[in-house]
Amino acid sequence: MSKTLRSAIVIGAGTMGAQIAAHLANAGVAVHLLDVDAATAAAGWKRALALKPDPLFTPTHATMVRTGAIDEGDFGGADWIIEAIVERLEPKRALFERIDRQRGETTIVSSNTSGLPLASLVEGRTEDFARHFVGTHFFNPPRYMPLVEIIPVEATSADTVARVRHWLDVRLGRSVVVAKDSPNFIANHIGLHGLFTVLQAWETGPFDIDTIDALTGPVIGRPKSATFRTIDITGLDVATQVARNFVERTSDPELHRLFTVGPRIAGMLERQWIGEKAGQGFFKREKGPGGTSEILVLDPATWTYVPRVPVQRPVLDALRDQRGGAAGRIKALMLGTSAESAFTRATLGETLLYTARVWQHIARDIDDVDRAMRWGFGWELGPFEIIDAIGIQAFAAAMRDDGRLGEPALPNGLAGGRDTMRVPGSFRADPVELLVLAGARDRQQVVESNGAASVLDTGDGIFAVELHSKMNTIGGDTLAMLQAGIARAEREGVGLIVATQGQAFSAGANLMLVLMEAQDGEWESIDAMVRAFQRTVLSLRDAQVPVITAINGLTLGGATEMSLHASAVQAAAETYMGLVEVGVGLIPAGCGTKEMLWRASQQRPSKHADALPFVQKAFETMGFGVVSTSAPHARALGFLRHGDGISMHRTRLHADARELVQARAAGYVPGRAPTAIPVGGPDMRAALTLGVHLAHRAGRIGDHDATIGRKLAWVLAGGDVPHATEVTESYVLDLEREAFLSLCGEPKTQARIAHTLKTGKTLRN
Numbered sequence: 001m002s003k004t005l006r007s008a009i010v011i012g013a014g015t016m017g018a019q020i021a022a023h024l025a026n027a028g029v030a031v032h033l034l035d036v037d038a039a040t041a042a043a044g045w046k047r048a049l050a051l052k053p054d055p056l057f058t059p060t061h062a063t064m065v066r067t068g069a070i071d072e073g074d075f076g077g078a079d080w081i082i083e084a085i086v087e088r089l090e091p092k093r094a095l096f097e098r099i100d101r102q103r104g105e106t107t108i109v110s111s112n113t114s115g116l117p118l119a120s121l122v123e124g125r126t127e128d129f130a131r132h133f134v135g136t137h138f139f140n141p142p143r144y145m146p147l148v149e150i151i152p153v154e155a156t157s158a159d160t161v162a163r164v165r166h167w168l169d170v171r172l173g174r175s176v177v178v179a180k181d182s183p184n185f186i187a188n189h190i191g192l193h194g195l196f197t198v199l200q201a202w203e204t205g206p207f208d209i210d211t212i213d214a215l216t217g218p219v220i221g222r223p224k225s226a227t228f229r230t231i232d233i234t235g236l237d238v239a240t241q242v243a244r245n246f247v248e249r250t251s252d253p254e255l256h257r258l259f260t261v262g263p264r265i266a267g268m269l270e271r272q273w274i275g276e277k278a279g280q281g282f283f284k285r286e287k288g289p290g291g292t293s294e295i296l297v298l299d300p301a302t303w304t305y306v307p308r309v310p311v312q313r314p315v316l317d318a319l320r321d322q323r324g325g326a327a328g329r330i331k332a333l334m335l336g337t338s339a340e341s342a343f344t345r346a347t348l349g350e351t352l353l354y355t356a357r358v359w360q361h362i363a364r365d366i367d368d369v370d371r372a373m374r375w376g377f378g379w380e381l382g383p384f385e386i387i388d389a390i391g392i393q394a395f396a397a398a399m400r401d402d403g404r405l406g407e408p409a410l411p412n413g414l415a416g417g418r419d420t421m422r423v424p425g426s427f428r429a430d431p432v433e434l435l436v437l438a439g440a441r442d443r444q445q446v447v448e449s450n451g452a453a454s455v456l457d458t459g460d461g462i463f464a465v466e467l468h469s470k471m472n473t474i475g476g477d478t479l480a481m482l483q484a485g486i487a488r489a490e491r492e493g494v495g496l497i498v499a500t501q502g503q504a505f506s507a508g509a510n511l512m513l514v515l516m517e518a519q520d521g522e523w524e525s526i527d528a529m530v531r532a533f534q535r536t537v538l539s540l541r542d543a544q545v546p547v548i549t550a551i552n553g554l555t556l557g558g559a560t561e562m563s564l565h566a567s568a569v570q571a572a573a574e575t576y577m578g579l580v581e582v583g584v585g586l587i588p589a590g591c592g593t594k595e596m597l598w599r600a601s602q603q604r605p606s607k608h609a610d611a612l613p614f615v616q617k618a619f620e621t622m623g624f625g626v627v628s629t630s631a632p633h634a635r636a637l638g639f640l641r642h643g644d645g646i647s648m649h650r651t652r653l654h655a656d657a658r659e660l661v662q663a664r665a666a667g668y669v670p671g672r673a674p675t676a677i678p679v680g681g682p683d684m685r686a687a688l689t690l691g692v693h694l695a696h697r698a699g700r701i702g703d704h705d706a707t708i709g710r711k712l713a714w715v716l717a718g719g720d721v722p723h724a725t726e727v728t729e730s731y732v733l734d735l736e737r738e739a740f741l742s743l744c745g746e747p748k749t750q751a752r753i754a755h756t757l758k759t760g761k762t763l764r765n
């Protein structure tokens, strides 16, 4: 049976349907987005297009989506029909009855319901419909939340599950977990339990909102928005409604007690203080004089919003030095004697016990429970990973001491005297065969290493340089490992990938040293650093074997320059790429300006055509420090070439990069330096600086930005050549360095670098 996905129909152009349609478009799938009538569908789609963060990779992707009335749907022709209409049984059943009559022989039908029993949705349908039916529970926002739960009904065929899983994983880049058809499936079930234990602790316990957020955020491996900021974003009304729906479907008295809201939450609901969409919830942003704004926090005793007091607790300070990452901190908290520890046991501890008790009803194995919580709620560790990190016996003893666990009490798998659920260190959320870097480390294939990067042997003659410094900034150590990796791959292998296991490929060159040398006036030393950077970047291109950068997340400045010179790039769809040097008062001088100039000249339709529009575009891209919002956008900006690959799923990125190396390795011809780069001379410089002048006069850019803009224009025009001519690569690289060095001498540039190093933000001085 064909696994291709060419066309899809999404029914229901609301919050979820419209965004799911957008993400299908991102994946190159033609979508018909339907609603009760054409106007409603069009309006829903328009609303989605205005959302931030953007559900679409680029505005052009919108052309993949047509909207229409449900009566216009060609249910027979679609590969996949996704139902995302109102969360009510009857309308959904009526819709499926209609689809049952009209669907094609192989059409798969799925429902995005978050709480209705899927079995009841297929009741009365034909056997063939049921075989092709499955739940696909996306999370909001679907482009950015990786988890999709697949929920088969009894009749769903294995082939249907396999096809949908493949589409979701490979085409849409989602992280899939198969769940049982139980109320709220896995992630929302456990997540809701966790949330309500915290709400109850707030109602009755000693801690205020800010302290609880401090105890339920990154300290225990959760997102920064922790508990209350998360609710303010999703809406207290939504959270309590989902809880009510859940309670209706369970007879567990413990859950009925847990999900009964206390007087504080009831008071907030009564006042409609339900979060951001109401302008206030647990927090409220208050505008002050002169455009400033302050975030206030709810004081439930007086029902007013009061200034926040920084959370200062010795227990939290001590945890900062705790070894073992989130696992170590959770263990210390869970087993401690402080009030904060008692709070953690009353909340997270209870949820862990509850999960251990119910998991068999909601998931096929404990791995899927851990995966669902990682991917759906951004937990760094799933519940069973946490239990294992603490140790079953120690955890049980601590809960017993609090009277939270009777005898005999250890639920299910926790009993039996074991101390962990799994062999320690054995759990991997993702398929092991896709974890190229971690796999090489598991097999102890680290060839060479320093504090910034390591050379790994990933097998089959493919070596990898793994970046692993803070934000993977690129300094001398990184360059050394890149050189070592290239040498090794040339000597013994067939190719090299440059990659990271982190969330960001790299924030760019490490500017700490540049700043220090600039402050000391050590220009020769800066010149040597930039030369070394340029040399290494060029060696990626000139290597005798293909060198592929496998990029994901932030890929800025020097990291973009590396990618511009790799044999090819494999980019995760979520790649944020840009030459942002202007933000730190500099210009790209690691071959980036040169390469953008060269590529611009190559885009001319003929050798005699005017290069200005193309150079102008490169100039603006660098001058405004434009960062791509996705890999396809990076392609539109000229950072990625047509032969460069895009992986929809971040987890597949490194395996895809390895395949790209293999495809290029046989008969590989190294890249070559362009010998004749056309430059426009004074005319080009005049045209580019006119833009700078106009932008400056209109107040769109500041004094220093204008200075940097003029330097950039000077390099892109070929420096002091008397007229349009052709120059060599090394000539342009000299110009890059010259401009870079002169900017390093500017106090405003030094101030920008210092500010960025300190705050991670850019200073517009």
Ligand code: NAI
Binding pocket: 011, 012, 013, 014, 015, 016, 017, 034, 035, 036, 040, 044, 070, 083, 084, 085, 086, 087, 088, 091, 095, 112, 113, 114, 115, 137, 138, 139, 140
């Ligand atoms: P919504 O209320 O934003 O949108 C529903 C859309 O369906 C509306 O545009 C409505 O006009 C349309 N509709 C209603 N009846 C219809 C019918 N018979 N035929 C065609 N269109 C019809 O709802 P939302 O939030 O997008 O939810 C849709 C589904 O996704 C629900 O089953 C919900 O439980 C589920 N879900 C929602 C999530 C969320 O965060 N909002 C997350 C995960 C799942």
